[in-house]
Amino acid sequence: MSRPLLHRHFPPLADSLPHLRLGREPTPVRRLTALTATLPVWCKDESGYGEGGWGGNKIRKLEWILPDARRRGAHTLLTVGGIGTNWGLAAALYAREQGLATALALIDQPVDDHVRAQLARLRRSGATLHFTRTKRRTVAAAPWLFLRHSSGGRLPYFLPAGGSTPVGTLGYVEAAFELAAQVASGELPEPSHVVTAVGSGGTAAGLALGLRLAGLRSRVVGVVVNDTLRLDAPAIVALAGRTERLLRRRGADVARTGLTAADVTVVRDWLGPGYGHATPEAARALALAAATTSLELEPVYTGKALAALLAMADDRRLDPGPVLFLNTNGPR
Numbered sequence: 001m002s003r004p005l006l007h008r009h010f011p012p013l014a015d016s017l018p019h020l021r022l023g024r025e026p027t028p029v030r031r032l033t034a035l036t037a038t039l040p041v042w043c044k045d046e047s048g049y050g051e052g053g054w055g056g057n058k059i060r061k062l063e064w065i066l067p068d069a070r071r072r073g074a075h076t077l078l079t080v081g082g083i084g085t086n087w088g089l090a091a092a093l094y095a096r097e098q099g100l101a102t103a104l105a106l107i108d109q110p111v112d113d114h115v116r117a118q119l120a121r122l123r124r125s126g127a128t129l130h131f132t133r134t135k136r137r138t139v140a141a142a143p144w145l146f147l148r149h150s151s152g153g154r155l156p157y158f159l160p161a162g163g164s165t166p167v168g169t170l171g172y173v174e175a176a177f178e179l180a181a182q183v184a185s186g187e188l189p190e191p192s193h194v195v196t197a198v199g200s201g202g203t204a205a206g207l208a209l210g211l212r213l214a215g216l217r218s219r220v221v222g223v224v225v226n227d228t229l230r231l232d233a234p235a236i237v238a239l240a241g242r243t244e245r246l247l248r249r250r251g252a253d254v255a256r257t258g259l260t261a262a263d264v265t266v267v268r269d270w271l272g273p274g275y276g277h278a279t280p281e282a283a284r285a286l287a288l289a290a291a292t293t294s295l296e297l298e299p300v301y302t303g304k305a306l307a308a309l310l311a312m313a314d315d316r317r318l319d320p321g322p323v324l325f326l327n328t329n330g331p332r
């Protein structure tokens with residue numbers, strides 16, 4: 001399997017930040033010609049990224065997280081998510097293959113068929129599930145969870161929701177370098193904007209940092225779909241900054257990007273009543289995607305992100321160039 005671009009661009013990282021390839025790269029880019037007539041839209045399709053052709057954006061994070069956990073000698077990953085968490089499922093299944101156990105603290109979210117099916121997969125994943133139900137009760141249970149999942153004198157390797165640590169965020173720094181190579185080879189024009197859903201921020205933060213490091217001028221538009229975390233532009237850029245410092249600490253000769261909150265656009269207009277709640281705009285976007293593309297989207301993340309992109313196409317005050325939609329959904 002191929003070496004990550006980050007190791008090729010910053011050779012010292014090959015020793016200091018191990019990587020485990022879990023998907024086939026590069027993920028495809030293609031023009032979505034029939035989606036809207038007013039704006040050229042391209043898609044970078046992460047849906048098939050992962051072993052067996054499923055996974056989506058969380059696999060990119062695990063490629064850096066799993067080797068880091070192993071290197072620290074952890075036996076168990078401990079992480080949190082909603083009862084339909086894509087992150088928790090991907091973590092459990094891919095960690096198991098690396099000989100790591102997973103414990104999940106699960107918070108309630110609106111239940112539909114998709115969430116029910118996802119919960120059934122979580123139950124079969126081999127992960128230990130703790131139904132802590134609310135964020136407050138999860139925080140209160142944390143000391144007990146850490147002790148319960150310690151083994152051999154080691155605490156579990158803790159990951160916040162979505163795996164959005166600086167190490168996990170490297171996954172989308174890598175993806176941005178991959179995109180830059182696709183632009184350089186003429187597969188697609190340089191996008192003016194890259195639109196992605198923001199659930200825990202790692203994807204948007206990694207892209208913002210990676211696009212800058214790879215020399216693209218594309219602007220990240222993060223579409224917030226989660227109201228249980230602070231996910232404004234300063235928070236996204238702070239995570240990008242922590243990731244940039246991680247690269248430098250591990251020996252990469254990274255020029256200071258000086259990213260500020262003004263460098264990313266974060267929109268909250270498509271969230272609706274909250275995380276996992278349906279909105280009519282996302283439903284319309286899903287219907288349009290189904291009718292005009294072969295993309296398989298879902299209502300929690302990608303439907304809302306596409307709704308935001310479609311509104312950009314309609315906004316006459318904006319003059320966006322080619323816009324890239326990041327399809328983060330990787331259905332099992």
Ligand SMILES: *Cc1c(COP(=O)(O)O)cnc(C)c1O
Pocket residue numbers: 056057058086087161162164197198199200201202203204301302328329330
């Ligand atoms: C987790 C997830 C996202 C959000 O990515 P973050 O890095 O958590 O912001 C987007 N789309 C899908 C399908 C996801 O599962």
